[in-house]
Amino acid sequence: MLDIRGVTKSYGTRKVLSDVSFTVGDGRMTGFVGANGAGKTTTMRIILGVLSPNAGIVLIDGVPVTPNDRRRFGYMPEERGLYPKMKVAEQLVYLARLHGLTPASARRNTDDLLERLGLTERARDTVESLSLGNQQRAQIAAALVHDPEFLVLDEPFSGLDPLAVEVVMSVLAGYAAQGAPVLFSSHQLDIVERLCDDLVIIADGEIRANGSREALREQHSSPRYEIRTAGDTGWIRSQPGITVIDFDGDFAVFEAETDAASQAVLHRAITIGAVHTFSQQRPSLATIFKEVIA
Amino acid sequence: MSNPTRPVHTAPTFAQSVWLVSNREIAARLRSKSFLIATGILLLISMGSVIVGSIMSQNTSLTRVAVVGTAISVVEQTQAFDIVEASSVEGAEALVRDGSVDAAVVPSTNTDSPLGITVITLDSAPNDVHGTLTVSPDVKILEPAEQDGFLAYLVAIGFGIIFLMSATTFGATIAQSVVEEKQTRIVEILMSTISVRALLAGKVLGNSLMAFAQIVSIGLLVSIGLAVTGQRVLLADVGPAIVWFAVFFAFGFVLLAALYAATASMVSRQEDVGSATSPVLFLVMIPYFMVVFFNDNPLVLAIMSYVPFSAPVGMPVRIFLSQAEWWEPVLSLIVLALSTIVVILIGSRIYSNALLRMGARVSLREALHR
Numbered sequence: 001m002l003d004i005r006g007v008t009k010s011y012g013t014r015k016v017l018s019d020v021s022f023t024v025g026d027g028r029m030t031g032f033v034g035a036n037g038a039g040k041t042t043t044m045r046i047i048l049g050v051l052s053p054n055a056g057i058v059l060i061d062g063v064p065v066t067p068n069d070r071r072r073f074g075y076m077p078e079e080r081g082l083y084p085k086m087k088v089a090e091q092l093v094y095l096a097r098l099h100g101l102t103p104a105s106a107r108r109n110t111d112d113l114l115e116r117l118g119l120t121e122r123a124r125d126t127v128e129s130l131s132l133g134n135q136q137r138a139q140i141a142a143a144l145v146h147d148p149e150f151l152v153l154d155e156p157f158s159g160l161d162p163l164a165v166e167v168v169m170s171v172l173a174g175y176a177a178q179g180a181p182v183l184f185s186s187h188q189l190d191i192v193e194r195l196c197d198d199l200v201i202i203a204d205g206e207i208r209a210n211g212s213r214e215a216l217r218e219q220h221s222s223p224r225y226e227i228r229t230a231g232d233t234g235w236i237r238s239q240p241g242i243t244v245i246d247f248d249g250d251f252a253v254f255e256a257e258t259d260a261a262s263q264a265v266l267h268r269a270i271t272i273g274a275v276h277t278f279s280q281q282r283p284s285l286a287t288i289f290k291e292v293i294a
Numbered sequence: 295m296s297n298p299t300r301p302v303h304t305a306p307t308f309a310q311s312v313w314l315v316s317n318r319e320i321a322a323r324l325r326s327k328s329f330l331i332a333t334g335i336l337l338l339i340s341m342g343s344v345i346v347g348s349i350m351s352q353n354t355s356l357t358r359v360a361v362v363g364t365a366i367s368v369v370e371q372t373q374a375f376d377i378v379e380a381s382s383v384e385g386a387e388a389l390v391r392d393g394s395v396d397a398a399v400v401p402s403t404n405t406d407s408p409l410g411i412t413v414i415t416l417d418s419a420p421n422d423v424h425g426t427l428t429v430s431p432d433v434k435i436l437e438p439a440e441q442d443g444f445l446a447y448l449v450a451i452g453f454g455i456i457f458l459m460s461a462t463t464f465g466a467t468i469a470q471s472v473v474e475e476k477q478t479r480i481v482e483i484l485m486s487t488i489s490v491r492a493l494l495a496g497k498v499l500g501n502s503l504m505a506f507a508q509i510v511s512i513g514l515l516v517s518i519g520l521a522v523t524g525q526r527v528l529l530a531d532v533g534p535a536i537v538w539f540a541v542f543f544a545f546g547f548v549l550l551a552a553l554y555a556a557t558a559s560m561v562s563r564q565e566d567v568g569s570a571t572s573p574v575l576f577l578v579m580i581p582y583f584m585v586v587f588f589n590d591n592p593l594v595l596a597i598m599s600y601v602p603f604s605a606p607v608g609m610p611v612r613i614f615l616s617q618a619e620w621w622e623p624v625l626s627l628i629v630l631a632l633s634t635i636v637v638i639l640i641g642s643r644i645y646s647n648a649l650l651r652m653g654a655r656v657s658l659r660e661a662l663h664r
Binding site for chain 2: 045048049050070071079080083084086094095097098100143
């Protein structure tokens with residue numbers, strides 16, 4: 001488990017992170033969401049030890065992370081970059097060896113990854129000769145080539161076509177399924193919504209929301225329900241503790257003061273006739289995000 | 295988290311990281327065509343200068359003289375002439391007239407002549423024949439110059455040029471590779487993997503090894519060239535200076551490399567490398583111009599040979615001119631090594647502070663500040 005505790009960072013008088021704390025659990029895909037300049041990249045750099053915080057610590061399973069632990073991380077920086085004039089495979093082997101792999105296992109991992117990411121045919125090309133999408137795949141390979149135990153990925157999906165997004169999603173999900181904590185940031189909230197188990201929302205250098213996706217949705221759910229029945233729903237207006245927000249013949253949206261009041265509506269609807277849908281309105285991630293950072 | 299299917303990571307030691315980085319630097323250099331061409335040209339120039347020097351020195355063929363009768367003994371003593379025997383004075387004169395000899399030496403008809411010979415030429419008194427056969431007084435020089443002034447000048451400039459070229463070529467290479475990593479942002483991956491010091495040390499080591507290999511191959515080529523073309527005397531004079539030059543260069547270059555890396559790390563784009571590293575370029579050019587203008591000034595040379603930036607040129611020149619005591623290069627080397635360590639410490643601080651600052655040029659004050 002990756003534990004970020006009370007991390008604060010300022011550049012001069014400008015505070016970019018204040019008391020940032022959250023955890024990335026084993027096997028949890030954790031989405032890290034925030035506006036531009038909210039502090040995502042700075043937080044990730046601090047986790048990786050590229051930057052040092054003014055206060056706070058990063059713990060692995062309760063033990064402060066040391067420079068030697070860095071080799072256990074797979075890191076994909078926001079600003080992409082590999083050596084342009086170096087061949088893809090050669091570059092991956094080099095990075096794997098810097099992380100402490102033997103030459104043989106570095107080569108084996110490189111071949112495996114290129115295969116999984118569909119880059120085998122480009123292995124001997126220089127990075128600068130690759131298309132942007134393939135450069136992005138090579139970048140992901142660079143983050144994974146040393147069999148990391150933790151993944152910290154800054155915008156891993158930006159610049160990928162939908163097909164590549166699927167490939168990368170499945171690779172990352174595979175890592176999480178093996179028990180690795182995975183922290184990734186993204187502006188594409190729909191992807192985060194599909195992929196993440198946990199969610200951390202940051203704004204102006206402060207963590208605004210943090211928890212499992214479902215718990216957050218629960219928290220930000222309004223007491224608002226929608227119902228669609230076979231007949232007219234006009235009777236709902238006369239139910240106690242209910243305010244109708246929207247009404248259109250067989251369809252109604254209403255707010256209930258209590259759970260019991262909403263259940264009473266459902267009971268009555270069933271006695272009147274068929275009920276096609278009855279559900280509490282769940283906010284989308286985008287809605288939660290807007291609400292949280294507002 | 296423990297997962298038995300994962301390979302066990304053994305953290306590379308500092309030395310291993312440095313070695314991996316330096317190997318990549320060397321491989322990248324060897325793959326660059328511009329580097330190979332530049333090295334080839336430098337080697338050709340050094341080789342060429344040795345060959346040209348050798349041809350120039352062999353150009354002095356012996357003067358042909360015709361000799362008659364008893365004069366032969368006098369002429370043979372000098373061993374300075376190609377002798378053609380003539381049967382009579384008239385025959386010798388004929389040889390002079392048709393140009394097959396430069397002069398004729400015949401027994402003198404004047405009994406007062408101390409040498410008992412007469413030199414016959416076509417239109418003017420030939421200096422070499424005349425001079426060789428003239429009796430001169432013995433000259434005793436109390437403080438003989440160890441080396442011929444012109445040769446000293448050539449050697450001094452040779453060291454100056456080689457230092458200037460190697461240092462600027464490899465300095466620029468290091469600077470570019472630092473900015474390449476910064477510009478392509480791969481530096482962030484590298485920094486998250488190995489320590490910044492290991493990265494800097496690897497770059498400096500890799501490029502210094504290449505620069506040193508270049509210097510050693512130039513030194514070997516020049517030495518072999520001197521030996522093959524029969525200029526052994528010169529080799530014996532220059533040899534020790536070349537060896538010291540290589541040793542001083544090894545340290546001096548590491549110092550410059552650290553400076554180049556540190557100054558380059560303050561900018562983010564290749565276009566800015568030139569202006570960022572220009573202060574270092576001045577430091578490299580100063581010893582070159584000093585040695586060009588002051589190679590006959592022992593005081594300036596002595597100062598140069600202790601100042602860390604100019605010692606790699608100044609001290610070998612002084613050794614060649616036999617102006618240095620045996621302990622002087624050792625002392626100067628210690629000064630150089632110590633200042634190299636200081637510069638590496640300051641340089642790595644600038645380097646690690648400036649590496650992640652993208653965009654505008656980082657000021658020196660910011661870079662030194664924690």
